[in-house]
Amino acid sequence: MSAHVIAVDVGTSAVRAALVNADGQVVSSAHVRRASGLGGETFDAHALHSDVVAALAGLDGGPAPSALAIAAHIGTIAVDEALEPVEPGGGWADPRGTAELAALDADTTRELLLASGRPAPTGGALAYLLGLDPRLAARVTAVLSPKDYLVARLTGRVVTDTVDAAYTLASDVRARAWNTSALTRLGLDPALFPVQAEPASVVGELTGDAAAETRLPAGLPVVAGGPDGSVGIGLLLGTREDVIADVAGTTDVVGRLLPSGVAVPGGAMLNPSVLPDRFVAGGATGLTGGAVARWRGLVGSVEEDRLTALAPGADGLTVLPTMTGARFPRWLPGARGAVLGQRPEHDAAHLLRAAQEAATFTVREGLDLLDPTVELPVAFAGGSARSAQVARLRADALDRPLLVSPEPDVTLLGAAALALLGSGAVTDPDVLRTRLVGALREVEPDPARARAYAEVYADWLRARDSVDSLGTATV
Secondary structure: OOOEEEEEEEOOOEEEEEEEEOOOOEEEEEEEEOOOOOOOOEEOHHHHHHHHHHHHHOOOOOOOOOOEEEEEOOOEEEEOOOOOEOOOEEOOOOOOOHHHHHOOOHHHHHHHHHHHOOOOOOOOHHHHHHOOOHHHHOOOOEEEOHHHHHHHHHHOOOEEEHHHHHOOOOEEOOOOEEOHHHHHHOOOOHHHOOEEEOOOOEEEEOOHHHHHHHOOOOOOEEEOOEEHHHHHHHHHHOOOOOOEEEEEOOEEEEEEEOOOOOOOOOOOEEEEOOOOOOEEEEEEEEEOHHHHHHHHHHHOOOOHHHHHOOOOOHHHOEEEOOOOOEOOOOOEOOOOOEEEOOOOOOOHHHHHHHHHHHHHHHHHHHHHHHOOOOOOOEEEEEHHHHOHHHHHHHHHHHOOOEEEOOOOOHHHHHHHHHHHHHHOOOOOHHHHHHHHOOOOEEEOOOHHHHHHHHHHHHHHHHHHHHHHHHOOOEO
């Protein structure tokens, strides 16, 4: 019988869990919707734990699993010695402590960015601690990512993975260790940061209490896991260096497995790969799919054929999707969205198509930074990969071959891959990619539409830069 593992994907809107076997088959699955704001600023950590327990309990029955792994959105949860959150958890757009981080002197900031592989100071655990109310600080014994918090509640072990550690701004990414000298100079106790482990390594076992709640076997090995986008990228790429991965969700997370000796492009993050001793260059873009979903929620659904029929440029309508600030590759937290060029004949289809184009252009800027030759294809997965018209748009507007994953849920399957690696059931990440994802469908860009989109993209960049220069949102 094939080995089975439990995979969990914690997104901002839902928790998904699945029992997956080593042949890549999903035996059973469960889905629990979360109450979450679009901006990803804060959330209730207790509610998150309850949602994950409910999803795991929904897998009751079936073959006994050999390991469990969690992939989750980035963020910060400060806990006390009983693993109780001292205040609401922060998501990827958590603003707490960012003002204190921005107030650091230039030399300190430069050192932090160099060690952490970041092109710009952003939020995270280090910023959170800098801005923490002293009355709360006395209670904090550890700062955890959402995934770390869940692992701690399931196993009693306080540990993090090397990729989540990179998002704290407190890790020396190349050394895969905490930047203790910088933390000490900032007056922060390095002991607040958990021990780092590789994403596929086993870090604990399911406790008896957790087993009773989840209906899973006590003693089930739990691997370290990682951030959702990074886990999905790890599955899509395996050991391939000749492809860029794009996991499209509320944000697009873009990454390239960095070849040995190749410098990190300016504007890109450097993250540890889910593979030991490897690194990924790229980053999360900020709102892309989330902006499209926002507009779809306001204007209603539109038939796919109606969107496909629109020529490149959506008849002159331009959308800027940066409602919560720009991240990779521009790193402008104050950037805001806009709708430009409206005319009476523009309808819901124009608005949605312009938003889809804007999401694609945002991704293109990052892709062209990672590969200025515009030669590498893009492995495309995530919710948007379910749409044939979006895949066609992406290939044309990116002017790159698109390798569309037949399995859009690569974050969930990526967690399964980490669990299979951690259990020892499979040892080759490329074998796992083939089993879990399958053959990628290639979509070649249409030359004429690619030329048209090149002009639209240039116009979009000029409009975006003009709005940014105003320093205010335009609607």
